[in-house]
Amino acid sequence: MKERKTRKTLTFQVSALARVEGEGALYLKVRGREVLEARVDIFEPPRFFEAFLRGRHFSEVPDITARICGICPVAYQMSSSHAIEQAFGVSVPPAIRALRRLLYAGEWIESHALHVYLLHAPDFLGYEDAFAMGRDHPERLKQGLELKKIGNEVLQVLGGREVHPINVAVGGFYRVPDRQELQALRPKLERALDLTVETTRWVATFEFPPIEIPYVFVALRHEHEYPMNEGRLRISDGTEVPMDRFEDLFQEEHVPHSNALHCRYRGQTYHVGPLARLNLNADRLTPRAREVLEQLPFPLPWRNPFLSIVARGLEMIVAAEEALRIVDAYEPPEQPRVPVSPRAGRGAWITEAPRGILYHRYDFNDEGLVQEAKIVPPTSQNLARMEEDLKALAPQVLSLPRDQATWRFEQMIRNYDPCISCATHFLRLEVEEA
Amino acid sequence: MRRKPRIAVWKFASCDGCQLSLLDLEDHLLEIADAVDIAYFLEASRATKPGPYDISLVEGSITTPHDRRRILQIRRQSRFLVTIGACATAGGIQALRNFRKVQEFVRLVYAHPEYIDTLEHSHPVSDFVPVDFELRGCPVNKYQVLELVSALLAGRRPRVPRYSLCQECKRRGLACVMVTRNEPCLGPIVQAGCGALCPAYHRPCFGCFGPAEGAQVAALAQELRRRGRSGPEVVRLLRTFNAWAPEFREESVRHEGA
Structure with a gap:
């Protein structure tokens, strides 16, 4: 962390952002109260996933794309499986659908608990990290680890392991659990529900810097459920379209300072993730989550990005309640996965990763080999918005001592739980004729 | 009292999953944090301390000239350097680009200067520096990570099977x-x-x-x-x-x- 004074211009710089997934930096140039430049620099090296997906068999795609992100591999497995099934005209039975939602619920709990307790809460309480926080608040940290562990246990039972689960197949699963295996999760999920309620009430007592930003929110919207695997694409300006229209509405642009592309909606920056989902789907919350929300002193819509930690709490309640409902109603499907016959064509799908909407689109030949792939992760959609947020925050923090101001800017970025590994997976090799 | 061993965790081209495995050791995390001095672990902490380090855990493959310089520096500052996972140990999934024909690469003109900084291959760490121990896996098995840290703290060789x-x-x-x-x-x-x-x-x-x-x-x-x-x-x-x-x-x- 360093800041430089050059004449009247100040720069705030964090050369390596901590408590985010992946490698990034932030840079701010200020004159007086005016922000001349705000950048979230990405220096995570590109890994060219879209390039080497070409020629791979459809059955390999969920496991390969999972490797884009070790924190939300299920999201990649879900978006890719659905997109491939759409390309081949496959639909899955209700029991498979329910198991997918259960798996996603496990990932939401694991990923949100990691962020809330280990990455984000230390900011609000003034600690450098969760270990330091745990020395003063050992019970809180233990509670967070217990919750994270329960999320991971769902992934273990259904997916085999927590990082890069091995059980997701196009058309369903390689092996489905029997009723007893899922029932064994019940006491843990009940405990998780208590912990998530407790967590949400706790984080809601934090002090939130007063800032309201007129965001454009984007999330899925489902007829009955809080969205995970299905729904239509909803934008806070009232627009709602089928999810395969994504590329018509959202454009990616390259910005020179970043190893990632920036996305815009009709020329504007926009916000995806827990805050967007909550604002657009508050009427789809599960009963307990709704009850907790109603007791909070924050009327909807939430436009303060620092409240994202409370939104993550509410979403963990949703995930725990949904997991319990699914476990109780579960009847194993007749077969673990439906047969899949490839055909030439295109499929596109969006699911709600913990950090927001994750778009996958594939073109296949008639052997089921990938001809072209496009993946737009949530963090790359939020990057342009993060830079705008730094500018919006600047007026109220520039009067703080330098190190505190810098820390506050870092927090602004961490509100998004950015996954920089995700955002840079897709840097393309661009071919130009010499 | 003996000084606590200083541990650093480094990231190169990767998905973060192997370092996450450390945080996924929920039941042991606080004990580990007690037994060692976590001197550099950006995914978990904004507090960083300069080297030298007793143990460096390295995740990710080396794909840029900048990262090649960085791994040399890390090696100089580290008593034990251990690679964690398939990327650091074998180049990872991103090494699939290594199989592209050289001519195909020559035809490619990078539209943006930062691309020029990319090495032709995704390399395992051992292509550039001596590695004291390699943990396999995509991702690593978190209990092997625990065994590794315990073994290094006890001054013995980690017990990790090499059979099939x-x-x-x-x-x-x-x-x-x-x-x-x-x-x-x-x-x-x-x-x-x-x-x-x-x-x-x-x-x-x-x-x-x-x-x-x-x-x-x-x-x-x-x-x-x-x-x-x-x-x-x-x-x-x-x-x-x-x-x-x-x-x-x-x-x-x-x-x-x-």
Whole structure:
């Protein structure tokens, strides 16, 4: 962390952002109260996933794309499986659908608990990290680890392991659990529900810097459920379209300072993730989550990005309640996965990763080999918005001592739980004729 | 009192999953944090301390000139340097680009200057610096990470099996997916470590832990071909997360275009 004074211009710089997934930096140039430049620099090296997906068999795609992100591999497995099934005209039975939602619920709990307790809460309480926080608040940290562990246990039972689960197949699963295996999760999920309620009430007592930003929110919207695997694409300006229209509405642009592309909606920056989902789907919350929300002193819509930690709490309640409902109603499907016959064509799908909407689109030949792939992760959609947020925050923090101001800017970025590994997976090799 | 060992965790081209495995040791995390001085672990802490470090855990492969310089510096500051996972140990999934023909690369003109900074290959850490221990896996097994840290703290060599997945699978009493389902299982040539997860989920091993000690890769490839798998299928099987491991790389080349 360093800041430089050059004449009247100040720069705030964090050369390596901590408590985010992946490698990034932030840079701010200020004159007086005016922000001349705000950048979230990405220096995570590109890994060219879209390039080497070409020629791979459809059955390999969920496991390969999972490797884009070790924190939300299920999201990649879900978006890719659905997109491939759409390309081949496959639909899955209700029991498979329910198991997918259960798996996603496990990932939401694991990923949100990691962020809330280990990455984000230390900011609000003034600690450098969760270990330091745990020395003063050992019970809180233990509670967070217990919750994270329960999320991971769902992934273990259904997916085999927590990082890069091995059980997701196009058309369903390689092996489905029997009723007893899922029932064994019940006491843990009940405990998780208590912990998530407790967590949400706790984080809601934090002090939130007063800032309201007129965001454009984007999330899925489902007829009955809080969205995970299905729904239509909803934008806070009232627009709602089928999810395969994504590329018509959202454009990616390259910005020179970043190893990632920036996305815009009709020329504007926009916000995806827990805050967007909550604002657009508050009427789809599960009963307990709704009850907790109603007791909070924050009327909807939430436009303060620092409240994202409370939104993550509410979403963990949703995930725990949904997991319990699914476990109780579960009847194993007749077969673990439906047969899949490839055909030439295109499929596109969006699911709600913990950090927001994750778009996958594939073109296949008639052997089921990938001809072209496009993946737009949530963090790359939020990057342009993060830079705008730094500018919006600047007026109220520039009067703080330098190190505190810098820390506050870092927090602004961490509100998004950015996954920089995700955002840079897709840097393309661009071919130009010499 | 003896000084606590200083641990650093470093990230190169990767998905973060292996360092996450450290944080996934929920029941042991606080003990570890007590036993060591976490001097550099950006994913977990904004507090960083300069080297030297007693133990450096390195995740990710080396893909840029900048990262090549960085790993040399890290090596100089580290008493023990351990790679965690397939990226750092074998180049990872991103090493799939290493198989592209050189001419194809020559034709490519990068639209943006930062691309020029990309090395032609995704390299394992050991291409540039001596590595004291390698932990396999995509991802690593978190209990192997725990064993590694405990062993280094106790000053002994970590106990990590080098034999094949088949041994783990047999010990679990699982039905062989190759024999009973005629599925293309890499178990005979892949190092144990996951607990034979895939066969337990009725699925053939797809090679997260890379080549086992003394793996007969050519013999397995031949058997897969005999069982009706095409050349391109065998190539794809050998080219995933450990594609650039020499044993897999060499055999996969033999089946190209076959």
